[in-house]
Amino acid sequence: MSAPTLPIQVPADDPKRKQDQKETDDKTKANGEVKEGEDLSDEDLQLKNELEMLIERLKEPNTELYRPALETLRTLIRTSTSSMTSVPKPLKFLHPHYPELQTLYETWSPTEDKSLFADILSVLAMTYSDTQPRGTLRYRLLSASLLPSSQHISEPGLWGHEYVRHLAAELGEEYRVRDLGEEEGEEAEPVKPTEGDEKDKEDGEQQEQKQKVDLEPVGTIDDLCALAMQCAKFLLHHNAEPDAVDLLEELEIVHKIVDLVDDNTYGRVCQYMIACVNLLAPPDDVAFLRTAHAIYAKHMKLPEAMTIAIRLGDQELVKEDFHAPRNPSMQRQLAFLLARAQVPKEWVFPEDSEEEISEDLLDCLSNTRLSQHFREFGKELGVSDPKSLEDIYKSHLENTKTTTANVDSARANLASTFVNAFVNAGFGNDKLMVEADEGNSWIYKNKDHGMMSAAASLGLSLLWDTDVGLSHVDKYTYSAEEHIKAGALLATGILNTGVRTEADAAMALLAEYVENKSVSLKTSAIIGLGLAYSGSQREDLQALLLPLIADESVSMEIASLAALSLGFVFVGSGNGEVSSTILQTLMEREPKQLDEKWARYMALGLALLYVGLQDATDAIIVALQAIEHEAISKQAQILVDMCAYAGTGNVLKVQTLLHHCDEHIVKKEKEEKKDEESSEETKEEQPQKDDTFQAFAVLGIALVAMGEEIGSEMSLRQLNHLMQYGEPIIRKCVPLALGLLSASNPQLPILDTLSKYSHDNDLQVALNAIFAMGLVGAGTNNARLAQMLRQLAGYYYKEPDCLFIVRISQGLVSMGKGTITINPFFHDRQIMSRTAVAGLLATLLAFTDAKSFVLDKYHWMLYFLTPAMYPRFLITLNEQLESIPVTVRVGQAVDVVGQAGKPRTISGFQTHSTPVRLGTTERAELATEEFIPFTNVLENFVILQKNPGWEKEDKMEL
Numbered sequence: 001m002s003a004p005t006l007p008i009q010v011p012a013d014d015p016k017r018k019q020d021q022k023e024t025d026d027k028t029k030a031n032g033e034v035k036e037g038e039d040l041s042d043e044d045l046q047l048k049n050e051l052e053m054l055i056e057r058l059k060e061p062n063t064e065l066y067r068p069a070l071e072t073l074r075t076l077i078r079t080s081t082s083s084m085t086s087v088p089k090p091l092k093f094l095h096p097h098y099p100e101l102q103t104l105y106e107t108w109s110p111t112e113d114k115s116l117f118a119d120i121l122s123v124l125a126m127t128y129s130d131t132q133p134r135g136t137l138r139y140r141l142l143s144a145s146l147l148p149s150s151q152h153i154s155e156p157g158l159w160g161h162e163y164v165r166h167l168a169a170e171l172g173e174e175y176r177v178r179d180l181g182e183e184e185g186e187e188a189e190p191v192k193p194t195e196g197d198e199k200d201k202e203d204g205e206q207q208e209q210k211q212k213v214d215l216e217p218v219g220t221i222d223d224l225c226a227l228a229m230q231c232a233k234f235l236l237h238h239n240a241e242p243d244a245v246d247l248l249e250e251l252e253i254v255h256k257i258v259d260l261v262d263d264n265t266y267g268r269v270c271q272y273m274i275a276c277v278n279l280l281a282p283p284d285d286v287a288f289l290r291t292a293h294a295i296y297a298k299h300m301k302l303p304e305a306m307t308i309a310i311r312l313g314d315q316e317l318v319k320e321d322f323h324a325p326r327n328p329s330m331q332r333q334l335a336f337l338l339a340r341a342q343v344p345k346e347w348v349f350p351e352d353s354e355e356e357i358s359e360d361l362l363d364c365l366s367n368t369r370l371s372q373h374f375r376e377f378g379k380e381l382g383v384s385d386p387k388s389l390e391d392i393y394k395s396h397l398e399n400t401k402t403t404t405a406n407v408d409s410a411r412a413n414l415a416s417t418f419v420n421a422f423v424n425a426g427f428g429n430d431k432l433m434v435e436a437d438e439g440n441s442w443i444y445k446n447k448d449h450g451m452m453s454a455a456a457s458l459g460l461s462l463l464w465d466t467d468v469g470l471s472h473v474d475k476y477t478y479s480a481e482e483h484i485k486a487g488a489l490l491a492t493g494i495l496n497t498g499v500r501t502e503a504d505a506a507m508a509l510l511a512e513y514v515e516n517k518s519v520s521l522k523t524s525a526i527i528g529l530g531l532a533y534s535g536s537q538r539e540d541l542q543a544l545l546l547p548l549i550a551d552e553s554v555s556m557e558i559a560s561l562a563a564l565s566l567g568f569v570f571v572g573s574g575n576g577e578v579s580s581t582i583l584q585t586l587m588e589r590e591p592k593q594l595d596e597k598w599a600r601y602m603a604l605g606l607a608l609l610y611v612g613l614q615d616a617t618d619a620i621i622v623a624l625q626a627i628e629h630e631a632i633s634k635q636a637q638i639l640v641d642m643c644a645y646a647g648t649g650n651v652l653k654v655q656t657l658l659h660h661c662d663e664h665i666v667k668k669e670k671e672e673k674k675d676e677e678s679s680e681e682t683k684e685e686q687p688q689k690d691d692t693f694q695a696f697a698v699l700g701i702a703l704v705a706m707g708e709e710i711g712s713e714m715s716l717r718q719l720n721h722l723m724q725y726g727e728p729i730i731r732k733c734v735p736l737a738l739g740l741l742s743a744s745n746p747q748l749p750i751l752d753t754l755s756k757y758s759h760d761n762d763l764q765v766a767l768n769a770i771f772a773m774g775l776v777g778a779g780t781n782n783a784r785l786a787q788m789l790r791q792l793a794g795y796y797y798k799e800p801d802c803l804f805i806v807r808i809s810q811g812l813v814s815m816g817k818g819t820i821t822i823n824p825f826f827h828d829r830q831i832m833s834r835t836a837v838a839g840l841l842a843t844l845l846a847f848t849d850a851k852s853f854v855l856d857k858y859h860w861m862l863y864f865l866t867p868a869m870y871p872r873f874l875i876t877l878n879e880q881l882e883s884i885p886v887t888v889r890v891g892q893a894v895d896v897v898g899q900a901g902k903p904r905t906i907s908g909f910q911t912h913s914t915p916v917r918l919g920t921t922e923r924a925e926l927a928t929e930e931f932i933p934f935t936n937v938l939e940n941f942v943i944l945q946k947n948p949g950w951e952k953e954d955k956m957e958l
Contacts, residue, residue, distance in 0.1 A: 048093045051076065055097055058104060063113070070116045077123055078159065087127065095127045110146050118143035123159055126166050136163075137170040140227065141219035156227070157234035168231045168243060172250035175224055225253050233260050241268045242898050245276070254287060258294045266295050268898075270304070274830070275897040278649040278708040282614050285648070286312065293317060297324070303935040306334050310341045310831050313572055313612060322348040328358070329879045329943050333934040335364035336941040340826060340870070342535030342835045345500060360881055364941075366500040369881075371464040373941070374426050374819075374871050376883065377915045383817040386430045387423050389416050392810050394790060414450045415804045417442065418862055419811030421457035425869065426816055428462045434472060443476075448483055449857040452520065455479075455487025456860055459494030463869070469495040470505055477509070486520040489513055490860060493528025497866045498835075506532035507540070514544055523561055527860075530565025534867040535835040541569050542578060549585050549602075559585065560598040563605030564842060568867065572611040572834040579620060582606045586636065587627055594629045597852045600692065603632060604845055607639035611834045617644040631690035638693050642700030643841070647824070647832040649708030654715065657704070660697035661722055661730055665689050695733040695848040698722060702737035703841070707825070707832060712741055716749070723757070732764040736844050739772030743840060743868075744823040745920040746782045755788050759795070766796075767805050768847055774809025775840075779872065780919070781818035789813065801855050808862065815869070822868040823920045828893065828937045839867035874924050876914040876931075877943050885913045886931060886944065893923035 040048065057069040073090075080088040087095075094101075098121075105121060108114045118139045125135030140156070156164050228251045235244035236257075248254045254273075261269050270292045277285045289308050296305035302321055309317035322338070325331050338348065345365050349357055363369050378384040416432070420442070424430035432442040433454070443454040455476050462469030473495065476488035489510055496506040506529065513525035526545065533541055548554050548562035563585075566578050582605055586594070593599070610617045617640050624640065627633035638660060645653045698719070705715035716738070723734045735757050742750050754776065757769035770792060777785040789810050796802035815822070824836035842864035846853040853861055876886045891909025906923050918924060924938040931944035 044089060047076070047089060051090060051093050052097075055094075055101065058101075058117075066113045067116075070113060070120065073120055074116065077120065091124065091127055094124055098124050098128055112147065115143045115146040118146065122167075123163060126163065129166070129170075134170045134174055136166055137174055137227075138218050140167060141223055144223065144227070145219065155234070156230050157238075161238060161240075164231050164234050165240075165243065167227070168235070168247045171224055171228050171231065172247060175221070175251050178221065178224075225251055225256075228253065229256060229260070232257065236260055236265045236269070239900065241265055242272050245269060245272055249284070249288075255291050255294070258291060258298060261295055263299065266299050266301075270295050271897050274308075275895075278711070281650070281652070286614075297321065300324070301936070302330060302334060303337065303937070306337055307827055307830055307937075310337070310343060313834075315347045318343060318347050327934075328361070329945065330934050332361055332364045332881065333941075333943045335361055336943075337827065337935070339365055339367045340940050341831055341833060342498060342867075344535065344537045346537070364881075367464070367498055368466070368501060370499060370871075371426065371428075371466075373875055373883070374464065374873075375428070377871065377873050377875060378427055378817070378819065380915050381819065381917065383819065384427060384429070386427065386435070387814070387817060388431065389419060392419055392423055392814050393793070393807070394786075395793075410447050410450060411800050411804050412807075413442075413445050414453060414859060415807035417446060417450070417454045417457050418808050418859070421460040422808075422811035423814045423817060425460050425820060426463040426465075426871070428465050428468065428472075430461045433458050434461050443484055443487075449859070451481060451483040452487040452490070452524070453860045453862075455484045456490035456494060456524075456863060458488070459491030460863065460866065462491075462495045463497065463866070464495065464499050466496055466499055466501050466503070466505065482518055482520055486518075486524040487860075489521060489524040490528050490863065493524075493530070493532040494863055494866050496532035497534060498870070500536070511544060514548070519555075519558070522558060526558070526561050526565050527863075530561075530568035531863070531866055534568040534838065535571055537570050537573050537575075542566065542575070546578065546581050549581050552585075552588065556589070556593045556596045556598045556602075560601040560605070563602040564608075565605075567605035567608030568835070568838050568842075571608045571838045572613065573609060574613050574616055575609055579606055579609050583620070583623055586624075586629075586632060591629055594632045597849055599632050600635060600696075600845055600848070601842075603636035603639050604841060606636060607643040608838050608841070610640055610644045611646050611837055612648075612832065613644050614648065615644075617641065631692065634690075634693040635696055638696045638700060642696070642703050643837075645704045646837050647707030648704060649711040650704055651711070653704045654701055654711070654718075657697045657700045658718060661694055661701075661726060663694070664727060665691045665694075691727065691729045692848065694727065695729050696845075698726075698730055698733040698737050699740060699841070699844055699848075702741040703837070706741050715741065716753075720753070728762065728764070731760075731762065732768050733848060735765065735769035735772040736847055739775035740840060740844060742776050744776075744778045744780060744821040744872075746777045746780055746785055748784075750776055751782075751785060751788070758788075758792055763799070763802065764850070767802055767850055770802060770805045770809055771847055774805075774812035775822070777809075777813040778822045779812075779815040779818060779820040779869075781814055785813055786810070801851075804855070805850075816871070819871055819873065819917060820869050821872040821920060822865060822870075824868060825920075826870070827939055828923060829921075830937075833868070833870075836868035836870075839864050839869075872918050872920075873940070874914055874916050874918055874938055875941050877941060879943060879945060881943070883915070884944065885915075887911060887913055887927040888916060888924045888938065889927050890916055890918065890922055890924045893921055 051073070054069045054073050057065045077088070077090045080090045101121060101124070105114070105117055108117065122136050122139035122143060125132065125139055128135055156167055228247055232244040232248055235241070235247070244260070245254065245257065248257050257269065273288045273292045277288050280288060289312055293305050293308040293312070296302075296308065297320075302325055306318065306321045309321050318338070322331065322334050325334070348365070349355065357365075375384065420430050420432045428434055441454075443451050446454045458473055458476070459469070462472055470492065473488050473491045476484050476491070479485045479488070492506055492509050510525040510528045510532075513521045514529070516522050516525070526548070529541060529545070545562045545566050549559050549566075551559070563582050566575075566582075570578055582602060586599075586602065586606075606620075610620065620640055621637055624633055624636045627636070638657070641653065642657065701715050701718060705711040719734050719737055719741075722730050726734070735754055738750055738754060751773070754769045754773045758766050758773065760766045760769065770789075773785060773789065789806055793803060793806045793810075796806060822836065822840065824833045824840065825831065826833060843861065846858070846861040846864070852858075874888065874890075876884055876888075878884045889906060889909040889911050891906035894903070894905055894907050896903045896905055906925060911927055916924065918939060926933065926938070928950075929947055930950045932947050934943045934945065
């Protein structure tokens with residue numbers, strides 16, 4: 001009798017009652033059910049009853065009721081709205097009925113109604129994706145298979161964005177399973193029933209049985225690809241470009257996206273694809289670039305297309321893009337880009353071509369006006385006046401107790417020669433050399449090989465000035481002093497670097513000295529030709545220098561430098577004749593010759609031929625493994641491998657190079673000596689193992705990682721580990737790797753690290769760290785770095801070698817008075833200059849054994865940096881190629897890939913009038929819409945066109 005009064009006796013807020021209610025609710029939610037009449041509103045209850053009634057209709061024998069019921073179900077599911085965090089109500093109410101609907105579906109005969117039923121089941125399968133994987137895809141494919149290919153009940157997009165994303169995920173998973181040939185049942189294990197609960201056990205068996213049915217593959221690979229294309233089309237039109245690209249990439253049909261993009265979506269698609277390139281493994285990275293190129297070419301975005309063609313190093317694509325525009329101004333703009341990348345002129349205008357080239361276009365392609373524009377740029381910035389050595393050294397700020405003026409004066413003068421050359425590079429008006437009185441030249445304040453470097457410095461001061469420069473250098477070519485004459489020949493090569501002229505002066509002046517009996521003259525002529533024609537791929541140079549490599553009677557020094565020069569000239573070309581000749585020489589030379597320090601430059605010459613070619617090196621590496629001389633074989637393999645993947649950020653290559661560094665060669669030798677107190681005979685049998693390859697491996701880590709920001713940061717940590725645990729050969733190369741990783745880009749963490757290394761107990765480490773500081777700050781005028789170097793000058797005033805390198809670094813930091821960069825990446829850091837990589841590597845290789853090269857009589861090797869040197873400016877030109885001032889904003893570049901809307905591409909900007917100086921990580925954009933640029937990246941030379949709508953807009957505002 002007391003039962004009816006129970007609800008009154010229990011308080012409404014009783015905690016136990018609340019707990020029981022919560023547990024009941026959780027259980028019903030877990031089962032996908034909602035208790036009738038409790039948590040449902042009238043509207044929800046009505047919807048639930050309606051859905052159940054429609055399911056009952058589908059079970060009835062009257063087939064005429066099926067279609068209306070299915071149509072109603074489809075409408076209810078499509079029109080249902082929900083918040084971002086909850087399941088749509090029709091799906092929630094239909095979830096418990098999904099297994100019986102599956103069973104019902106199997107009993108229907110194949111009709112259009114069954115196709116629609118499969119479509120609805122495909123949507124419901126999303127709620128069972130954890131226990132029945134890929135159900136959504138299975139029913140979608142079944143639905144398509146029941147109808148002719150020309151028609152379908154509905155496009156995937158009609159079911160909403162979430163459905164398409166779900167379908168895309170399952171498509172990728174299904175393709176991967178089929179492609180790898182895995183057991184599909186392994187993908188998602190069935191739920192294991194608990195021992196105690198019989199009901200759960202039965203459910204588990206049912207799920208397992210159902211799963212086996214569901215996992216039977218439906219449709220072919222072609223069906224998957226066709227469905228993926230439908231999904232990608234929907235995603236592209238709903239601001240999900242990255243999802244569309246990822247889907248097509250998973251199904252290995254990313255090239256088909258070219259047909260799907262339109263004027264609104266192609267830009268974001270290409271941006272995303274190019275950003276992905278550094279994160280992809282070969283050959284997917286090249287496939288992405290080629291697809292992006294096809295999209296840009298289709299939409300006539302030629303500067304963007306040309307950028308990718310240069311990255312790929314594809315001669316046919318470059319030629320195609322160059323001749324595509326009808327507007328001559330656009331063609332000139334492309335010519336400026338090709339000239340900056342040092343692409344051979346013959347790629348776009350073959351020698352047998354009868355096409356006439358306009359003078360303006362030829363000037364743009366050949367960089368002939370570079371010197372003139374650079375000097376005008378210097379005047380605008382107020383840095384055209386020559387700088388004295390004291391302006392750089394600022395000796396009065398050095399903390400030295402004694403004067404350094406008389407300490408090793410010949411070495412000090414030699415350092416001053418390089419400093420003067422680097423600081424005044426390109427301006428052609430320094431007081432020590434160019435403007436010096438006859439007979440009172442700085443050359444005569446140097447000794448022997450110092451005279452050679454001093455005469456060669458003239459070429460750096462007159463860099464790119466092929467008209468006036470040659471007349472200044474010419475007088476020294478008749479000198480009776482051999483070293484001065486050799487320096488003049490080298491100067492001729494240096495000042496022609498990166499500039500092509502019809503006169504071809506470097507070839508005319510230097511070719512005759514290649515066969516000269518004097519080693520100095522021969523060396524200078526060979527190196528001069530390599531620098532002057534770096535990246536030009538000239539066949540006549542191949543004919544001139546190849547015999548020097550092949551001739552066994554020629555010394556290893558000359559042969560190696562000839563190989564290096566050909567490496568400069570044919571950098572990144574994969575030239576078969578040059579590579580086979582170098583390879584043959586490495587195989588046939590005597591072991592004693594291959595033990596020489598010069599052999600590394602022959603290996604580098606070979607490696608430079610493969611810069612950026614990735615997989616194309618497989619055959620050459622196999623051939624190198626056959627070389628009997630173990631040391632040179634290993635060095636060459638590492639150099640070729642790291643050059644092939646330069647700037648790609650390839651993680652696997654970085655790991656391989658790290659493995660080379662973990663071998664403790666010195667330690668092994670000590671253990672061997674302890675274990676075997678061997679006789680003299682056994683000592684002869686076990687010569688000391690060469691560890692030079694480890695030095696190259698350290699440089700290789702930086703070379704591969706430097707093209708990608710995250711990879712660069714990660715490699716910093718690895719280099720730090722190597723510094724702590726590595727052998728001496730590795731430790732002395734870590735600073736050089738840091739310098740390569742961040743050339744002309746002084747970042748505080750790297751500066752602090754190098755500053756610490758510059759005080760290392762091992763003088764070799766300290767010396768290389770000081771030089772690396774110069775590389776990191778090259779052409780930046782970084783005040784913090786300049787102060788560090790002044791302190792080091794005081795610290796090392798008793799160490800002539802270290803002081804010499806400190807002075808060199810001071811010169812590098814002020815290179816071109818802060819207007820020249822040596823960073824190999826340009827055009828918004830999208831293109832890697834292969835000639836710049838060659839120049840940097842050749843210089844760094846000299847510092848892997850600084851005492852034998854730079855600190856000995858081969859200090860002229862510092863001029864190997866010349867191919868990497870280029871002005872860091874933005875100069876705007878009108879269509880007549882005359883310089884015009886325009887207002888621009890310059891700020892730090894911001895990565896906007898995948899961001900919604902039109903976000904700002906620069907931050908912390910300042911407004912300037914062109915010409916302006918651009919930092920390594922800076923980006924420029926026009927401040928107004930008065931002009932339209934012919935290129936998407938404002939860097940180097942940019943041709944502008946007057947915006948026809950600008951004046952009208954201006955008047956309207958007035």
